[in-house]
Amino acid sequence: MKLELREITKKFGDFTANDAISITVESGTVHALLGENGAGKSTLMNVLFGLYDADGGQILLDDEPVVFSGPGEAMAAGIGMVHQHFMLVPPFTVAENVMLGHEQVTGPAKLLDVEAARAKVREISDRFNFHVDPDAVVEDLSVGAQQRVEIIKALSRDAKVLILDEPTAVLTPQETDELLEIVGQLRDSGTAVVLITHKLREVQAIADTITVIRRGKVVGTAEPTDSQEQLASLMVGRDVSMTVEKDEASPGDVVLEVSDLTVVDPATHITLLNGVSLEVKAGEILAVAGVQGNGQTELAEAILGVVETKSGSVSLQGEKLTGKTIRQVLDAGVGFVPEDRTEDGVVASFTVANNLILDLYDREPYSRAGAIKPSVVKEHAETQVEKFDVRTTSINALTGSLSGGNQQKVVLARELARDLKVLIASQPTRGLDVGSIEFVHKRIIEERDKGVAVIIVSSELDEVYALADRIAVMYHGEIVDIVSPDTDRDTMGLMMAGAHEEDAA
Structure with a gap:
């Protein structure tokens, strides 16, 4: 199946997340989408999968225009998506998870046909050497095995285009290698794979075509043979060093x-x-x-x-x-950068400026006699926003309106200010x-x-x-x-x- 996105535009209020983006994904290829945080990669795939309505442009499958009002229609048309956070029910077996939402019944009593789901799991697992037991309980499986279950789910619904969103985020190096082998097998079987990842090593290892998106626009294409420095520079728009320069540590007490x-x-x-x-x-x-x-x-x-x-x-x-x-x-x-910035790192309903003083607001120079000094808070926020390249319309913007990566920068800026x-x-x-x-x-x-x-x-x-x-x-x-x-x-x-x-x- 050939997938084509033509001039896809998606806006959120005055913000344009996707600005007339066009890409073509051919059957039997791995097409990598590269871009910095907030570039619009996931938004584009959510438009494709029917989670968002586009404000402009067309989606074509085998040169025929299609419109999806939801993920169900996208899946019926042959598009599958494996999200970064798996959509599995932990206490259910593999077979039960695979059939969930597409239940088949059998016999006059119209009982769930679990055996048909088991057979489908075995057939796909054997075809791609997944080594997944259809009767295994999902919560007992490794993260890598759970991801294979997600791929089996998509393939059981005859996905001809498979979207993988940051697929190696929680995998060991061995599981990552296994996944890349699986992606190669899917490609060789004729499946079109769209790979969203920020890991340049993986792009070089498996991609056939690379499209780079920056700030909602396609800024170019790259070859897997390009160096990591070249790929990174295209993503960011400037030269980037991929090696951390540091002297030998001199530990003290x-x-x-x-x-x-x-x-x-x-x-x-x-x-x-x-x-x-x-x-x-x-x-x-x-x-x-x-x-x-x-x-x-x-x-x-x-x-x-x-x-x-x-x-x-x-x-x-x-x-x-x-x-x-x-x-x-x-x-x-002690400075602390929590794992979940949204829940534990920032107060979404506070401004960027206020988030930057959450652990400093009650002391000099930010306050005196219990009263916050707005001019000092403003100066501090402007300095930190510039230093950490926090992309915000204003220091008075609500932190919840920032992308996840920019919220992370706010947390880092706050902790390292002490x-x-x-x-x-x-x-x-x-x-x-x-x-x-x-x-x-x-x-x-x-x-x-x-x-x-x-x-x-x-x-x-x-x-x-x-x-x-x-x-x-x-x-x-x-x-x-x-x-x-x-x-x-x-x-x-x-x-x-x-x-x-x-x-x-």
């Missing part, structure tokens, strides 16, 4: 010490952290690596005091933090374009070189290798090993799946 920390979910009684111990010295970066959901989030939140610990302790320069309020921990010199002893950053560059990533990495290195003890939690292995002086690998709530950044990717991937370094090497 231990600043943060975590000892035998255990966290238990009060609702489910599941152990989320199991006796975690580590230390971070002044002037070093400890990166916490692992597939998302293995305790990294709980570790960061337990240090800050967001979640209650069952046992163990956290100390800052010998002073116990465990039991203190979050405000007391922050005031002690004098810190420890910086804890969970997924610090999630949703950022390569130019912004370059800037954020430089700022994190600057904090390290100022003598700050830094903990980075990242599911991006490239980021872990680029920043880390030491790497703590987590699996099922425990630290598997703390290793050097010289550890190779294959060994690291095995450790992220639970193997110890000596077993993985």
Whole structure:
């Protein structure tokens, strides 16, 4: 099936997210969409999938114009989409998830034909070597296997065009390699694949055609053989360095010490952290690596005091933090960039300027005698917005109106404006374009070189290798090993799946 988007335009009020975008995707090819955060890639695919109505332009399938009023019509026409956050029902089996929304019945009693769904799962799984059991319960599957279930869902509905939105965001390196092999098999079977990703390595590995979108417009096409620097420059519109320049770390004394920390979910009684111990010295970066959901989030939140610990302790320069309020921990010199910026990082209904002083508003020079000083807040906001390239119409714009990446920049700008002893950053560059990533990495290195003890939690292995002086690998709530950044990717991937370094090497 040939897919063509002609002059697609989508506006949200006065903001043009897609400005007359035209692309063509041929059967049996992988077409990558590259672009910085907020460039309009996902909006374009949501228009294609019937989630948004276009304000202009045409969608053509095999040269015939089509209009989709919803995802159901798009799927019926042969378009499937695997979202970044999987649309699966965890307690259901694979077969039940695949048939959900397209249930078939059998017999006079019109019972659900689960066996037909099982057969369909087996047929697709065997064809592409997915190794997925139709009777497996989804919540018991690895993240990579769950993603294969999503692809099976799309293929079971005869998808001729498959959209993959940031498909490797939560995968181990081995699972990423497996997915790229699957994408290659889909291409070879005649499926047209649209790949939305910011990971240049993957684009180079699998794409046949690359379209680059910047600020809602197509700015050019690229070849998979182009260098990462060339691809990044086309995305951002300027030269970008893909390597993090940093001197060898010169660690000082231990600043943060975590000892035998255990966290238990009060609702489910599941152990989320199991006796975690580590230390971070002044002037070093400890990166916490692992597939998302293995305790990294709980570790960061337990240090800050967001979640209650069952046992163990956290100390800052010998002073116990465990039991203190979050405000007391922050005031002690801890900076915190939360994983979920929307829920935990910003107040969406506050202005950009006010979000930038959330932990500073009650002290000099921002306020006096309980009264906020607007001129100081304004000057501070303008400085931080410029320094962090926060793309906003005004410092008085509501933070909720910003793209996710720009909300992340607001959080980083706020936390790095304080004098810190420890910086804890969970997924610090999630949703950022390569130019912004370059800037954020430089700022994190600057904090390290100022003598700050830094903990980075990242599911991006490239980021872990680029920043880390030491790497703590987590699996099922425990630290598997703390290793050097010289550890190779294959060994690291095995450790992220639970193997110890000596077993993985």
